[in-house]
Amino acid sequence: MFENIPCKNIVLETLNLEVQVRERTILQNISLQVASGEILGIIGPSGAGKSTLLRCFNRLSELTPGLRVRGEVRLMGSSIYAPELDVNVLRARVGMLFQEPVVFPVDIRENVLFGARRLRKLSKGEQDELVESKLREVALWEEVRDRLKQPAAKLSVGQQQRLCLARTLAVRPEVLLMDEPTSALDPRSTSAIEELLLEMKSRHSIVLVTHNLRQARQISDRVAVVCLRNGVGQIVEQGESAAVFNAPSAPEFRDYLGQASGM
Amino acid sequence: MRRGLDIVMGCVAGGCLLACLTISTGLVWSIARRGWGALSFSFFTEQIALVGASGGILWNLVGTTVLLSTAFLACAPLAVSLALMERVWLRSESMKKALRLGLYTANGLPSIVFGLFGFLVFVQWCGWGKSWLAGGLVLAMSMLPTVTLVVLERMAAIPQRYIAAATGLGLSQSQVAWAVLLKQSWGGLISGSLLGLARAAGETAPIMFTATIFAGVTFPKGVVENPVLTLPYHIFILAQDSFAAGVETKMWGTALVLLGLVFSMSVAALPSRLYLHEESDV
Numbered sequence: 001m002f003e004n005i006p007c008k009n010i011v012l013e014t015l016n017l018e019v020q021v022r023e024r025t026i027l028q029n030i031s032l033q034v035a036s037g038e039i040l041g042i043i044g045p046s047g048a049g050k051s052t053l054l055r056c057f058n059r060l061s062e063l064t065p066g067l068r069v070r071g072e073v074r075l076m077g078s079s080i081y082a083p084e085l086d087v088n089v090l091r092a093r094v095g096m097l098f099q100e101p102v103v104f105p106v107d108i109r110e111n112v113l114f115g116a117r118r119l120r121k122l123s124k125g126e127q128d129e130l131v132e133s134k135l136r137e138v139a140l141w142e143e144v145r146d147r148l149k150q151p152a153a154k155l156s157v158g159q160q161q162r163l164c165l166a167r168t169l170a171v172r173p174e175v176l177l178m179d180e181p182t183s184a185l186d187p188r189s190t191s192a193i194e195e196l197l198l199e200m201k202s203r204h205s206i207v208l209v210t211h212n213l214r215q216a217r218q219i220s221d222r223v224a225v226v227c228l229r230n231g232v233g234q235i236v237e238q239g240e241s242a243a244v245f246n247a248p249s250a251p252e253f254r255d256y257l258g259q260a261s262g263m
Numbered sequence: 264m265r266r267g268l269d270i271v272m273g274c275v276a277g278g279c280l281l282a283c284l285t286i287s288t289g290l291v292w293s294i295a296r297r298g299w300g301a302l303s304f305s306f307f308t309e310q311i312a313l314v315g316a317s318g319g320i321l322w323n324l325v326g327t328t329v330l331l332s333t334a335f336l337a338c339a340p341l342a343v344s345l346a347l348m349e350r351v352w353l354r355s356e357s358m359k360k361a362l363r364l365g366l367y368t369a370n371g372l373p374s375i376v377f378g379l380f381g382f383l384v385f386v387q388w389c390g391w392g393k394s395w396l397a398g399g400l401v402l403a404m405s406m407l408p409t410v411t412l413v414v415l416e417r418m419a420a421i422p423q424r425y426i427a428a429a430t431g432l433g434l435s436q437s438q439v440a441w442a443v444l445l446k447q448s449w450g451g452l453i454s455g456s457l458l459g460l461a462r463a464a465g466e467t468a469p470i471m472f473t474a475t476i477f478a479g480v481t482f483p484k485g486v487v488e489n490p491v492l493t494l495p496y497h498i499f500i501l502a503q504d505s506f507a508a509g510v511e512t513k514m515w516g517t518a519l520v521l522l523g524l525v526f527s528m529s530v531a532a533l534p535s536r537l538y539l540h541e542e543s544d545v
Contacts, residue, residue: 060427171432
């Protein structure tokens, strides 16, 4: 199932990744690659371990007690489990956007700066510049420019998710991990985020976990399908999006597509 | 049958509530009725005279404030550190449980045990004699479990998603502790401290060995052999001598002031406690 990407810069890759919770294996034989400037969609049924897999890419999985990861994950060719690697630097390089927007109980401006001003020294002018540029990047500046000092919780859910994206971008990540970022959003906010992803992929490699097959087909360059096989999450199919969706070969994926289209 | 049981349960609960209200109101009323006559401007601004039969409670109020401030300053950083230890740095669940069990156990310890410990360590071993610092530290120890548990409760109410989001941005554990956990648990520290201080303000046993005498001192000028006057010890001594009418009124007056102090601290803790429950609903 492992498919090497020819002639491209590999930004993130995993090799024979296995994840156990206590003694139970929940993911195994996970080998995939993410190239520079592409969106890799990870799709599959609920409970197959997609979100857990995503959290292994920036070691956020370590916040889950009892979870153990084996195998290799490399960022720009270097193992992210190397003892000399600073896990906090890794997490800044591999940013994450969660299923539901997590805005901190501070104002909009402080939310954008939340990570950036703690990770590097920023003058007042640089802070203002960063807030404006990142809010412009996520197409939120015009909507909030007059209320930067207002609590972020007052924004709509769609705006909050874009604010979270701006906050993540402010720490200058090379890879963006997105865990069903549009599942809590209305269709208008969903298409706003999708447009942003397409626009951003030239600057960041993106790994997108989604249940939305239309979204996976339309905006992912490639997809990896994670399904349960013998009760363990595995990549049952991966490749160019169009090829995978047009000619699904794995029976688990065909079942999943059948169930999804019947819904 | 079930409806009848509901009615009986309702009546029992209502009866208990009524009994609690009657006892509390009766307690406040009996103290207020007896002590009201002693309250005057001079009661708060004059020092004790004629072995408590005359004068006021100025230095007792000051002494109690000194002890409570010392207790707060010593207890708050320890409580925050213990809470952060449990929430951030202790990885093993059994260690966390052991810490919590220790706090609950310490919370139930009689205050006189803290007093004896303080007497042995500060008064005798450190050689401070009776000292405001010894009393403040003993009170800090006695309120530490309460304050820590309230701060822990506040930290536990902070949704895990904030911690994951901050960690995901690349913040270190100490940055997450400062930017997320501490920022959102100040209310717990304040309300826990006020509740702990309200309890500590009325404690007599721990300070009678370590920090307070009945008369003859004003504001402490050093540490060694520098005791203070306090409200609860004042009440304790006057109660043993309350056959004289003047003394009795002064005693009830002091008790009323102490009650007011404790009540105001509990009321001051209310907004941050209400805020805690609003936040955890989010």
